[in-house]
Amino acid sequence: MTYAETLAYLYQQLPMFQRVGMAGFKKGLDNALALSAAMGQPERRFRSVHVAGTNGKGSSSHLLAAVLQAAGYKVGLYTSPHLREFTERIRLNGQELPPDYLVDWVTRWRGLFEQVQPSFFEMCVALAYDYFARMEVDIAVIEVGLGGRLDSTNIITPLVSLITNISYDHQALLGDTLPQIASEKAGIIKPGVPAVVSLTQPEVQHVFEDKARQEGSALLFADDLYQAERIAQGQEEETGLQAFELRRNGKPYLGTVELGLLGHYQRLNLPGVLAVLDELRRQGFELPEAAVRRGLREVTQLTGLRGRWSIIGRRPLVVCDTGHNEAGLRLVLEQLGRLRYRRLHMVIGAVNDKDVAKMLAMLPREASYYFCQAAIPRALPGDELATMAAAAGLLGQNFGPVAAAVAAARQSALPDDVVFIGGSTFVVAEVDELYS
Template sequence: MDYQSAIDWLFSQLANYQSQGSIAYKPGLENIEALLKGLDNPHTKLKAVHIAGTNGKGSTAHAIAAMAIENGYKVGLFTSPHIKDFRERIKINGLLLEETYVVDFVNQNQALFERIRPSFFEITTAMAFKAFADKKCELVVIETGLGGRLDASNVLNPILSVITNIGIDHVQFLGDTRSKIAFEKAGIIKKNIPVCIGEMDEETAPVFIKKAKAENARIYRPKSLAFKTDLLGDFQQLNLNLAFSAIQVLIEKGWYFDAQKNLNALNRIKKLTQFKGRLEQLQKDPIVLVDASHNAAGIELLFQEIQQFDFNDLHCVFGSSNDKDFEKSVSLFPKDAHYYFCSFDSSRSLNATDFNLLGKKYKLNYKYYNTADVAYSAALKCSKVGDLVLVFGSFFILEKII
């Protein structure tokens, strides 16, 4: 099969949380362990930084990868979900994994897939680990898919664990309190392996400290420094400080990183890693911003961040999955903005009925559109010079715009 056939097969044959939701979620490590065993356990050959957290995983992962790349290391980066191209999930020194590798991996392991029946995320995780081992990456940065303790990526024995923060998200899988969610994320803390933790408070700190003590894992906390960066948004300083802290721990462990190269890297993360979709500006007038914020904590922060821009009217294109606490998110929406609600092609998407109920309940000025591209076109048409068009929510929405 060719590349497109391989991708079609992956999405049609394997349970895929991104499009199917909870039916695709397979907690536990038995499947991924069996799959990796059939591939000669490539994960055991990797020196990995393993990252969990509710928000900021992608930014932190890309910042760590950028600094390592700038310092001359061959770096594998595994993140999810993708926006446009499946291979965005698996990058080496900022370049997407070759199409031929994806095709060969799918073709050569059909019998293994048939025997184990892995989920989409399990097979993608295995592909990433195998690719990074085959291509002899010196350092890999691995983002969890969902949670931590039972996530497929947690078969790793990393050289460093990183936890960004804890918010309310995926409650049907991870628990309905921040302490329960922290317990799941803390599952990536491993015996005698240091852990960098970005945000801790009275609800989450006891969970992290208890787990770290049980595993004899030293906790590192980031400082509060101000970095120059090509990433928009003051909130990125939290992620950059955490990433910088992770690099300092690697230096303690004997890795070489040049201080000036680290600073240079943080100012060109997007160029070094092809990072997209986090408060990314697509045009200047009207200003068009896209952002992957999709839970209440991220959306609240997003509306704070756009205040740094000088604009007249705000036009918001928004779509969300129905397994999020979408009502809490919508309750945070400014009342003086224009909203262009839209759906995407998935059973997980909010639909016209959902948006009509929410729009009326919170007295929003809104219209509904079947697809993101039509909603975006309408927003551009209605906007004027000096306005701001904000596209946010599900990655499926960003796929149609970027």
């Protein structure tokens, strides 16, 4: 098979949850364990960090991988979904999985897939684990796909588990209350394995404490130890860097550090990242201050992270961000509210299994809207989104394809305006491909 034929096989034979929704989701670890057994249990042949959470798990995973790379380690990184290319999901020291490797791997195991009938995601995890084992990585950072307890990644026993934050997302699969969702995320806490929670949230704190006690695992709420205060410098959009003052146990730590991600919400991720690095040091990893500084500053160059408050144009300022659930979108809107502009233009798309009405209720009424539909089966039709938006008091129209909506917004905007693009990871993915 060619690379294109291999991708077509994977997408058609193994439905992808991100594209089609529930039809591509299989609950439970049986298939993951069956694939692992057939491949010789590759997840037991490398050390790992496991990262779950509703928001921030992707950024935190990339930040951890960047620091480990900067310290000289051979680092695997598994994240999902991809923005443009399947191979983004699996990286070795920032380099994407070689397409030829994917073709050979699928050809080798195709008979097994037809026997086990795994989901797309189960196959992706098996590929990542087998690849990291064969490449003999020093450590791999593994991001959970959905939930934690029954997520396909959860067959590993990591050195440390990290849970970033808990908010409402995928309620049909994870539960309707924050404690129910937290219980699913807490499922990555393994017997005797230290666990870090980035953010103390009183309504779910007991869930993590109970699970850690049950598993005999040390538990740390990272924001009890670390605080990150953003220093406004006024040139972040030009430099691509924002500055933070870090404190540890209330005392200055590392002085001022620069972060190569511009979302103000990264302040919520930094405590968890720093606490995990502490735990890895306790387990023998050499992670000097210089590596921490470089990893934080050069995270996008080292790991290829995109889509988090990404600036794709200036005059007018054009920003895209993948934040799409209630908590993530609220933080993005807070940052938008701090910008100075004459007029705000919002390019928005959504998927059909999200609480779109709740998202629309959060959006600013004074903005001009350009509604669109990403090119995936799961996308909410743009005309339906525009109708719902009108009922919510938002002024705008449907432009159909993402590219058309973005072009219309950029054409309408004056140099001192702001264009924001988001609402769905898949809208951002198409924009990333258009403007990278």
